[in-house]
Amino acid sequence: MALLKKMFGARGGKVFKNGIWSDHPVCATTLGICSALAITNKVENAIAMSAGVVFVLVLTAIIISSLRKWVPGRVRIITYMITIASGVIIVDQVLKAFFPTISEAMGPYVGLIITNCIIMGRAEAFFIQNRTYNSVLDAIANGIGYTYALLAVAVVREVLAFGTLLGFRVMPGIWQNWAVMAMPAGAFFVLGTFLWITRTLADIEPPPGA
Amino acid sequence: MKDKIFMIAFVLVLGSVWTTALVGVDAWTSPIIEKHTQAKQRASILKALGISYEEGNIDAAFAGNVEKSEDGGLEVYRSREGAIAFKIAGSGVQDQISGVLALEKDLKTIKGITIVAQKETPGLGDRVFEPETLARFKGKVLFPEFHILPPGRASKENEVDGVTSATLTCQALQKILNAEAKKYRDAIKGRVE
Numbered sequence: 001m002a003l004l005k006k007m008f009g010a011r012g013g014k015v016f017k018n019g020i021w022s023d024h025p026v027c028a029t030t031l032g033i034c035s036a037l038a039i040t041n042k043v044e045n046a047i048a049m050s051a052g053v054v055f056v057l058v059l060t061a062i063i064i065s066s067l068r069k070w071v072p073g074r075v076r077i078i079t080y081m082i083t084i085a086s087g088v089i090i091v092d093q094v095l096k097a098f099f100p101t102i103s104e105a106m107g108p109y110v111g112l113i114i115t116n117c118i119i120m121g122r123a124e125a126f127f128i129q130n131r132t133y134n135s136v137l138d139a140i141a142n143g144i145g146y147t148y149a150l151l152a153v154a155v156v157r158e159v160l161a162f163g164t165l166l167g168f169r170v171m172p173g174i175w176q177n178w179a180v181m182a183m184p185a186g187a188f189f190v191l192g193t194f195l196w197i198t199r200t201l202a203d204i205e206p207p208p209g210a
Numbered sequence: 211m212k213d214k215i216f217m218i219a220f221v222l223v224l225g226s227v228w229t230t231a232l233v234g235v236d237a238w239t240s241p242i243i244e245k246h247t248q249a250k251q252r253a254s255i256l257k258a259l260g261i262s263y264e265e266g267n268i269d270a271a272f273a274g275n276v277e278k279s280e281d282g283g284l285e286v287y288r289s290r291e292g293a294i295a296f297k298i299a300g301s302g303v304q305d306q307i308s309g310v311l312a313l314e315k316d317l318k319t320i321k322g323i324t325i326v327a328q329k330e331t332p333g334l335g336d337r338v339f340e341p342e343t344l345a346r347f348k349g350k351v352l353f354p355e356f357h358i359l360p361p362g363r364a365s366k367e368n369e370v371d372g373v374t375s376a377t378l379t380c381q382a383l384q385k386i387l388n389a390e391a392k393k394y395r396d397a398i399k400g401r402v403e
Contacts, residue, residue: 072217079224086228090235097239100246 019141025118026149027198032118037187043166046154052113054143059087064127065135080123088114153190157181258312258322259289282397300386303378305329318353335379352391358384
């Protein structure tokens with residue numbers, strides 16, 4: 001914490017810590033669960049998805065927080081949607097043109113970044129009320145939080161389901177692949193365990209009524 | 211009132227700015243994307259015709275070895291030895307199967323097949339498209355009718371062994387090959403005679 005304070009200032013340090021730990025997008029606010037379940041069967045998919053989300057998140061943070069004084073309250077959601085959707089389309093086109101192999105591997109996932117609720121959630125909860133510097137910090141911190149959550153789930157799932165890590169064999173030859181881990185059901189088990197551990201460690205209160 | 215006008219103006223301006231940005235990005239990237247798609251198509255044609263090429267050298271290999279022509283309104287690609295290739299497409303079990311079929315000079319012997327897009331059941335139907343399986347089709351004769359049979363049953367020159375787990379996909383592929391081969395042969399024959 002002291003280090004974060006030194007790096008980003010008092011407010012920035014708190015923002016950063018919230019994003020990567022105490023207000024973690026996946027664990028605390030349970031946003032971005034859809035993609036955390038769907039594309040964590042292989043580590044490389046998790047990395048590609050995280051990179052896309054971080055890029056769009058930072059882009060949205062810059063645009064929404066710079067416009068925050070002019071965005072009329074009643075059309076703010078539309079503003080987020082247009083910004084996010086346009087950003088994602090640009091990412092998709094640029095990937096297709098300059099990195100065709102990555103684009104092919106990611107397939108429809110790039111388009112799905114639009115529906116990643118972390119981006120909408122942070123825009124509404126943070127970017128619209130805070131200045132650009134803090135918003136970008138918040139975007140990066142949330143991006144890091146999302147990335148390590150995805151990586152943690154993907155590492156467990158890939159090792160158990162395929163016996164590999166990033167495509168390299170890590171389990172001994174006699175290892176029996178757990179088919180359930182490659183399927184969505186396996187994602188629920190692993191993500192549930194991950195949420196349990198991190199929520200206990202970070203001392204996150206369950207929402208009222210739960 | 212002033213608020214409302216500002217709100218509408220804001221949405222219009224924001225929408226126009228993003229639309230302009232998207233049009234710009236599209237104008238910038240679509241020629242490059244088009245080139246990638248074309249290179250992929252040319253590569254699949256070269257592969258079906260059995261012409262070796264290097265990645266990054268596809269256009270030169272294509273220009274030097276393949277000639278495009280229109281026969282009866284259909285696109286046909288000819289190699290120097292007179293083999294022909296054309297695009298094939300038809301419905302598979304799950305989704306459209308598309309690819310390239312190359313025939314020898316006699317217009318009835320298979321020279322090669324490449325599959326460009328398919329969404330058959332992973333691990334079952336899509337095993338038909340493994341290179342080893344597709345290699346079995348080479349040298350088989352498509353006329354009068356081509357058959358993909360259960361493994362071990364093929365004996366004639368117009369029959370080929372299929373894959374056990376992929377009966378329906380084999381049937382779909384057989385239908386596509388027969389229909390497309392006939393269509394193209396008729397078109398080419400019509401021009402020759």
